[in-house]
Amino acid sequence: MKQILDRDGHLSQADALTASRTELLEIYRLAKLTRRADEEMLRLQAEGLGDLSFFVPSFGEETAHVAATLALEFDDLIFRGLRGSGIALARGVDLHAFFAAALGCDQAMGRSLPGLSAEPEFSICCGSARPAASLMPAVGAARALALKGQAQPRIAVAFFGVGSTQHPDFAGALELATHLESPVLFLATSDRQGPSGEIAARAENAGVSAEYVDGDDAIAVFESVRSLSQIVRQDGRPGLIEMAVEFPEPGGNPGSNPAHDRLGNFLKSEGLLPDDLSREINRAIDREVVEARDAASNLKTQEPRPPSEQIFAEVLCRASADLEGQDQNYRDFDAEYGGSEDPDARCLL
Amino acid sequence: MKQILDRDGHLSQADALTASRTELLEIYRLAKLTRRADEEMLRLQAEGLGDLSFFVPSFGEETAHVAATLALEFDDLIFRGLRGSGIALARGVDLHAFFAAALGCDQAMGRSLPGLSAEPEFSICCGSARPAASLMPAVGAARALALKGQAQPRIAVAFFGVGSTQHPDFAGALELATHLESPVLFLATSDRQGPSGEIAARAENAGVSAEYVDGDDAIAVFESVRSLSQIVRQDGRPGLIEMAVEFPEPGGNPGSNPAHDRLGNFLKSEGLLPDDLSREINRAIDREVVEARDAASNLKTQEPRPPSEQIFAEVLCRASADLEGQDQNYRDFDAEYGGSEDPDARCLL
Amino acid sequence: MTTDRDNFPADPGVDNRPMSDMATQILEGLTKAMLADDKVLCLGNETETQGGLFGATRGLVEDFGPERVLTLPDNPRAQLATALGMAHAGLRPVLSLNFGDDVLGALDILCDDIATLRYRSGGQNSCPMVLRLPSGGGIGAGPAHSRDLARELGGQAGLRVVACGSAATAKSLIEQAIRSDDPVVLLEPKSLYRERAAARVAELDRALVLHQGDDLSLFAWGAAVPVAREAVEQAAELGIEIELIDLVSINPLDEETILSSLRKTGRGVIVEEGSKRGGIGAEVAAVIAERAIDSLEAPLLRVAGWNTPLSRCGEELYRPDCGRVMRAVEQVIDF
Amino acid sequence: MTTDRDNFPADPGVDNRPMSDMATQILEGLTKAMLADDKVLCLGNETETQGGLFGATRGLVEDFGPERVLTLPDNPRAQLATALGMAHAGLRPVLSLNFGDDVLGALDILCDDIATLRYRSGGQNSCPMVLRLPSGGGIGAGPAHSRDLARELGGQAGLRVVACGSAATAKSLIEQAIRSDDPVVLLEPKSLYRERAAARVAELDRALVLHQGDDLSLFAWGAAVPVAREAVEQAAELGIEIELIDLVSINPLDEETILSSLRKTGRGVIVEEGSKRGGIGAEVAAVIAERAIDSLEAPLLRVAGWNTPLSRCGEELYRPDCGRVMRAVEQVIDF
Numbered sequence A, B: 001m002k003q004i005l006d007r008d009g010h011l012s013q014a015d016a017l018t019a020s021r022t023e024l025l026e027i028y029r030l031a032k033l034t035r036r037a038d039e040e041m042l043r044l045q046a047e048g049l050g051d052l053s054f055f056v057p058s059f060g061e062e063t064a065h066v067a068a069t070l071a072l073e074f075d076d077l078i079f080r081g082l083r084g085s086g087i088a089l090a091r092g093v094d095l096h097a098f099f100a101a102a103l104g105c106d107q108a109m110g111r112s113l114p115g116l117s118a119e120p121e122f123s124i125c126c127g128s129a130r131p132a133a134s135l136m137p138a139v140g141a142a143r144a145l146a147l148k149g150q151a152q153p154r155i156a157v158a159f160f161g162v163g164s165t166q167h168p169d170f171a172g173a174l175e176l177a178t179h180l181e182s183p184v185l186f187l188a189t190s191d192r193q194g195p196s197g198e199i200a201a202r203a204e205n206a207g208v209s210a211e212y213v214d215g216d217d218a219i220a221v222f223e224s225v226r227s228l229s230q231i232v233r234q235d236g237r238p239g240l241i242e243m244a245v246e247f248p249e250p251g252g253n254p255g256s257n258p259a260h261d262r263l264g265n266f267l268k269s270e271g272l273l274p275d276d277l278s279r280e281i282n283r284a285i286d287r288e289v290v291e292a293r294d295a296a297s298n299l300k301t302q303e304p305r306p307p308s309e310q311i312f313a314e315v316l317c318r319a320s321a322d323l324e325g326q327d328q329n330y331r332d333f334d335a336e337y338g339g340s341e342d343p344d345a346r347c348l349l
Numbered sequence C, D: 001m002t003t004d005r006d007n008f009p010a011d012p013g014v015d016n017r018p019m020s021d022m023a024t025q026i027l028e029g030l031t032k033a034m035l036a037d038d039k040v041l042c043l044g045n046e047t048e049t050q051g052g053l054f055g056a057t058r059g060l061v062e063d064f065g066p067e068r069v070l071t072l073p074d075n076p077r078a079q080l081a082t083a084l085g086m087a088h089a090g091l092r093p094v095l096s097l098n099f100g101d102d103v104l105g106a107l108d109i110l111c112d113d114i115a116t117l118r119y120r121s122g123g124q125n126s127c128p129m130v131l132r133l134p135s136g137g138g139i140g141a142g143p144a145h146s147r148d149l150a151r152e153l154g155g156q157a158g159l160r161v162v163a164c165g166s167a168a169t170a171k172s173l174i175e176q177a178i179r180s181d182d183p184v185v186l187l188e189p190k191s192l193y194r195e196r197a198a199a200r201v202a203e204l205d206r207a208l209v210l211h212q213g214d215d216l217s218l219f220a221w222g223a224a225v226p227v228a229r230e231a232v233e234q235a236a237e238l239g240i241e242i243e244l245i246d247l248v249s250i251n252p253l254d255e256e257t258i259l260s261s262l263r264k265t266g267r268g269v270i271v272e273e274g275s276k277r278g279g280i281g282a283e284v285a286a287v288i289a290e291r292a293i294d295s296l297e298a299p300l301l302r303v304a305g306w307n308t309p310l311s312r313c314g315e316e317l318y319r320p321d322c323g324r325v326m327r328a329v330e331q332v333i334d335f
């Protein structure tokens, strides 16, 4: 297992570090931000606001997600499944948009599960809730990006977890990627308590260059993703990085976070994270997260359901007659029966 | 690659031979019989009789199929796909039934593709036309056979070719078999010109005991299947044998048959197949095949289509009202419009 | 407080058992079937053998052991194929999926290999299995985990499809599904798992007349049944006597019960949870248009899901509700 | 000798091109689209990129090279997912399967991931792909390779489904399918690949009135269209003037054309290749029962495949033929 920072945050291979100080600080901040944002999302879920019952936090994998995302080029096309808050935040999706998307107050009106929103300005594709569903599409996208005529060498990247690797489409994606010689980078988070390096081994077996990395070591993740993504980009062939992370125990203290601490200790030892800066980062995160959460909650409270015309929009590229008819029908109904927000109250008696 | 008979039919490992003389002669006869039967089927196909356009002969793999089938216990449950004439004939399905099933003159009335018939008296399950479709069901059946309460230790066996191994359900079947510890034996025929032992290697990788065998060596096939099937049976775990065979070139002489010849040469060198016996076998096969073919063709010519009531039978365990209605409707129609055999002639004018 | 909706109207089919929820009724049916016949076994991924995502298999593995409550890999294709293979070997497997939607990647196995086995083999092989599919919306699970699946599975030759319209019939239906020699899909509306009712008997291919009435026939199944019940009560207060039919069986369809009700009332409304376009409601309408046109005194309206995917947020705006049913009822009555 | 069925009646939409078969018309449409837009590329397994099981891609890889006619592994799930990914990256893939039935193991990808992408993403992502499915029976391919797939795919929100009713419309339909920004399934009846006709224009979501008549409306699509044509001719000799509608689009359905014909004739028969139960014919009937009941003067009959799997032997007894259509026509006319 590749490791650059040891468990205490000491640099074990100094020459392996290419990330700048700014990048490292940004990884640290974003990992903390992601954790906080996910915590707030769980709070909203507990309060029953915003149809969040299927929200899944990324506790434990957020540092790896953030480090990996920052190591990519900005226009590399990202595919993700559930559990990837840090990916969007690291790409620059702002917190307001993040909460609004989850609560259904954005363009997509919460049609899909939380955490799967399309972010085209950030080269993030709309995700799918099914396990492994993003893997083979990422391979196809990578092949398309590599076709002559596309300007810059971009690659496609798929983030996923162990659940996806147990689906037969994981094997299908590896096979497809070698068959098509697609410049796709598979980024899998695994449980460091689980079987060690098994996902990377399966990839190697299928002819996909793979690395097994300490996913709680933000620097190792960053450097591995940076270097393997360049190989994938230059050589036009697939790669996989398995990032082993420590997931919090179910019901365990969600505050403890070995990956944050490890990077934090390193930054402190390098004099990059004095106590006042650390406090300032935490305070700023707190403020921003709470403000964004409240803004989105307010939006949601004002308009708890999508406006009716939006029910019928964007099914096809232009409205078909049946959808127009259903839309009209719905409006007539609202007009006739008062359009109460409470569907039960819309019963006649 | 395991070999017991070399290309010229010399026994290279005398102590590896446990098959009796009778068994070896029977393999030889059945392999020849299968080849002849498939040839006649192609003839009927060319003549356009009996909706045989999707019949696929098993040229090249028939010796392996026959040897493998005879090495199993009679009540081991066989699953097969297309291309397995020798399996049924080796189990004892008689030639009349064989032709009748293909032409649709048996119980199943040719509803499915030729070569997929259910033969419950011979422990052969109804096959599926889709690649790899029999593999995972065989695993499930094996698990069921192994459950306490079933009398004798029976195993399930799946025959298939390279096409099936390219389907994701092959990997799924291997995984399922190890997960369930199913006593299932996978028997794959591969092309000896193709990648060598790759199927067996994939099985080993997935934790399934595998052997790579010269599939044109009937003795090697017989001995491998006999010994691995006993291990599968006793230990209650899956096994796979890859049998590499020489397929005739498309358009090549279908008469040449290295696997027949190899076994034939051995039998001759042992004095088991004097010329007159060889001639007698060929003559008997010819006579039986032609007679069975003609009998089935006559049946088919007399009744080229299934009787109408059979259209609606066996959809469910008892007829539902809609099917009874359609059946009645069909009868009324025939009564009204004369029931000509030519559907065009049934038009009103 | 629970209201005893499922005992309305008083019905000889209702027994005196205490009310329990649909998950419990299914569990009772499974348990009874497994006790009665040791060829019956339960299959599913770990979630399903350890109690089930919706709780319908809780305690089962403790009672019957891991051989009869067998954990399979998390691959619905492997799960369906295993069930098929086990049926070939003489067992009667009951396979539970987490979400009914998970079957969509395995319809070749279900519709080609399983459903047609009896036919293809000339009756020599068969696949007496039960496939339990949590179906439809109501829990905010988003578009990929909220299909009702009647559309995809309801017209597959050789496959029986049955929908629980309430907790009341669930136990009876799963018992009969297990006893059937055909493959049976049991659609279990997710929105009904926690509904409570006293058990009553239902037959596998027979529609249930839940309420008699002369003015209009209301046809529903699965999650649409409780919505239709509400409409029956509301309509009664307006003096409209609705006859409520729970189809129970989607395939085969009990055409005679449908037609005899329609012939009596002359008016019909169909309530369906899934999208309108191409749903089973269309089949009900088509049967009537084909066989009872001279009894029909008004348009046959369908109240169904919109022709859109189902949204997570605001999914209650997508699913048919009592208000929409009442509007259709009034339109048909006033025609 | 070829009869020019598709030019009947003389129609301004018919151009002067010589007749060619459906495979050729599809090939021409593909070629034209690939020449016009280099974002269009063809995908399939080796059989499909080397000419196609039914010959509709012959010569394409020679003309456009293996990057634009790209061979994929023989795994329909991988094929559909590749097309989806390519669409995400801005291309317009056309994926050809050997047999339409092969899509049944990948309906989650098609119906959840592809069809709903635009909706789920609030219009920010879309999947402009074409899925070519050889559909239906007629070549003795047995139950697992003869589905018409309108039933499974015709009611999926977000998925356009279009059926070629003859060689004539195939080129126009595939061109427009490729230009559409939505995912489009093109059902290509296997029994029509060798039919010859002169090309004519058809619109992607507009039904075609193939023959005008006042006595009865005959609704058909795909492989049922030539059967219906035959019935129109036969009926004419009996003095019955049939209006023949080729639905062309299964989803969305051109309800206005259907209804305006039915309102004119007051009588309707629906012809459908696939099984009757739960087919798209039911949807056509339901639309009429819902919206044109007061015009309807007779039962709406469906002539369809039986509610059974399709058999290899004797498959002509399973598929609707002119005789069965005529019987229904007579019943409806005599009502």
Ligand SMILES: Cc1ncc(C[n+]2csc(CCOP(=O)(O)OP(=O)(O)O)c2C)c(N)n1
Binding pocket: A081, A082, A083, A129, A130, A131, A132, A160, A161, A162, A163, A164, A165, C074, C075, C076, C098, C099, C102
């Ligand atoms: C066929 C199927 N099995 C199980 C589920 C439930 N499920 C939804 S997402 C998911 C796991 C997704 O895996 P991944 O995104 O790779 O992350 P992991 O949870 O393993 O970290 C599962 C098991 C499902 N939707 N469908």
Ligand SMILES: Cc1ncc(C[n+]2csc(CCOP(=O)(O)OP(=O)(O)O)c2C)c(N)n1
Binding pocket: B081, B082, B083, B129, B130, B131, B132, B160, B161, B162, B163, B164, B165, D074, D075, D076, D098, D099, D102
């Ligand atoms: C998804 C799919 N791909 C391809 C086919 C065409 N097909 C039918 S049987 C078959 C091969 C079956 O493989 P197998 O029985 O293992 O034998 P092989 O021909 O490889 O010897 C193929 C490719 C199909 N029916 N479905």
Ligand SMILES: [Mg+2]
Binding pocket: A106, A107, A117, A118, A119, A120, D124
């Ligand atoms: Mg956005």
Ligand SMILES: [Mg+2]
Binding pocket: B106, B107, B117, B118, B119, B120, C124
């Ligand atoms: Mg038999």
